[in-house]
Amino acid sequence: MDKNTVTGLLLITAIIIAFTIYNRPNREQIEAQRRMRDSLAMVEVERAQLEAQQKRTDAQTDTALPGRGGDAVADFFSAGSFSSSADTSIVSVAEQSEDSVTLAMRPAASSSVQEETVVLENEKIRVLLSKRGGSIQSVQIKEYLHHTGENLLLFNGPHEARFNLNLFNRNSVHLSTEDQIFTPVAGGDPHSVTMRLQQSPDQYIDFVYTLPPDEYMMDFEVRLAGMKNGLHPESLTNFRMNWEQKIRQQEKGRTFENRFTRIHYKYDKQDVQKMSESRNDRKELSEPLKWFSFKDQYFTSIIIGKQPFSNTILSSQVLNDPDYTKYYKAEGWVPAMVSPDSDLLTAGFSYYFGPVHYNTLKAYDKDVAHNTDKLQLQENVYLGYRWLSWVNKWFVIPVFNFFLSLNWGMGLIILILTLMVKLITLPLTYKSFMSSAKMRVLRPQIQELEKKYPGNDQEMMMKRQQATMELYNKAGVNPMSGCLPMLIQMPVLLALFFFFPAAIELRQQGFLWADDLSTYDSLISWSGNIPLITRFLGNHISIFCLLMTAVNVFYTKYNMSMTDTGSQAMSGMKYMPIFMSVFMFFFLNSYPAGLNYYYFLSTLITIGLTLVMKQVIDENKILAQLEANKKKPKKKSGFMARLEEAQKMQEKMAREKAKENAKRNVRR
DSSP states (O other), X not given: OOHHHHHHHHHHHHHHHHHHHHTSOOHHHHHHHHHHHHXXXXXXXXXXXXXXXXXXXXXOTTSOGGGHHHHHHHHHHHTTTOOOSSOOOOOOOOEEOSSOEEOOOSOOSSTHHHHOEEEEEOSSEEEEEETBTTOEEEEEEEEEEOTTSSEEEEEESTTTEEEEEEEEBTTOOEEEGGGSBOEEEOOSOTTEEEEEEEEETTEEEEEEEEOOTTOSEEEEEEEEESOTTTBOHHHHHEEEEEEEEEEEOOSSOHHHHHTTOEEEEEETTSOEEXXXXXXXXXXXXXXXXXXXXXXXXXXXXXXXXXXXXXXXXXXXXXXXOSSEEEEEEEEEEEEOEEOTTSSXXXXXXXXXXXXXXXXXXXXXXXXXXXXXXXXXXXXXXXXXXXXXHHHIIIIIHHHHHHHHHTTOOHHHHHHHHHHHHHHHTHHHHHHHHHHHHHHHHTXXXXXXXXXXXXXXXXXHHHHHHHHHHHHHHHHTOOTTTTHHHHHHHHHHHHHXXXXXXXXXXXXXXXXXXXXXXXXXXXXXXXXXXXXXXXXXXXXXXXXXXXXXXXXXXXXXXXXXXXXXXXXXXHHHTTTHXXXXXXXXXXXXXXXXXXXXXXXXXXHHHHHHHHHHHHXXXXXHHHHHHHHHHHHSOOOOOHHHHHHHHHHHHHHHHHHHHHHHHHHHHHHO
């Protein structure tokens, strides 16, 4: 091997070694992997325990499913070598009085006991806690309604949401809290409820729910008393948690709602990520996770860890169900803390059950000083790409909220917002119009060049283009100057395209014939399947979208007639803008009526501005100015110089190719 080959091999070897060292897991990652292996082993133990438990249940024909709970708890404690100074027998009867509650462990034979719930509510949400599992059975968002006018429930019943805490004792016997019957404990705090699962007076599991007044955020704490000596070492530091939820269809437009229904999650001290909304997705996250959210278009359930979750598995499944859009599942480890002066184990997190409203979610970071410590819950509101969302965050949302504070109608607010956008972009619109006017007054001279260099062969086309560029250069016209103002306006136009579908303020707000500006207006609708039409339009026609399309086609044709310079290249592209305008009708027909109303107003105002400018601007003066520019010595701009240089190179290459072809023909 030569010297270069040896050097190359050594460099490759060094790179591989350095890459291996750099990607070698640190101590925390190794520990996380170990916990993951242990958790998988515990899952296998849990499966075996459940199978054995099911066999015992099947054998007990005289008792129903509720009888399982007490047996599982008895097995868990008797096989775990738990030490307690009190009697460890299971209490079987619940006795209640005004001053005290004696807690029951074994569920009654009647299934009605399982269905009993405890209500915890404030001005914003109503939460039902089930005795079975001690978990949240139902959540109602009180300030909003379902699109049918019924109460808006994020979920309702164990078939729509499940919470489970898994514990293992020293002998790997498994206890699943969702199978047990908890008992409410009387307390002094009216905003708090404690659900207790008790083995003895000194051995119990508490689920403590605290809902402050006028809040969407609810605190949840797990307390394990008298169990430290008998738990598996893994359960002393982490509790395995499982949360599952079916996402209800809350809005009228299911297809459009699906586009914004997804799982969001945030790594600890890092940015927010999101999972796929269009297909089944699964993420196994070994890095610490601060929170995750089960989100639909306008509402969400967020679980926020007091300490970051570890080894979290998130999964999302698209459902083909008339009542549900997605099925979400989260499995992870919740860090536990041991009380230094007792054997109490505690862990917990917070629930957010509420609207996906930007300012509401952002307010939870109000008193947080460091950016890395901020929750960034507002990132659940999708406002467009990162390079674009700043327009909505710093301009559109503040202006929109200001007008909302005046209690104006939503139709009027969108009109004023459109006028403000047009006013801000007016200088750019004026510059673009002037560029079009300059090219328009030069149309007769362009047509003369078309006659001077007729035909579509390559040589004539290059001569025609070169002559056209020389004319523009002498007259001081830059054909690209009209495009630049439009490009500068694009961030604002695109930002509003993302803002309207994400604005919960439009939800169930009516204007004219549209009863809900957050979804399509369906003044014209039908049932059944019409080939092609139903596939692309759905079973409705949006009147605002139809009006927007009609106005846009008119403006496109009018604008094409104004910007036609007489170039032969225009003939081939003449119908493309009209085709695109019609295509947008099929694309936007299912989008929110508020967005189509905005586009309709925006195009209508643009037409008005164009007509005003055409009357105000004197094209004869523009032509006179351009003719005067021709007489002045003109230094070529960098763009024009590069363009002419490119044309010369293209012409040279064409001549050389023609000569080469001629030589080949002679040889033949």
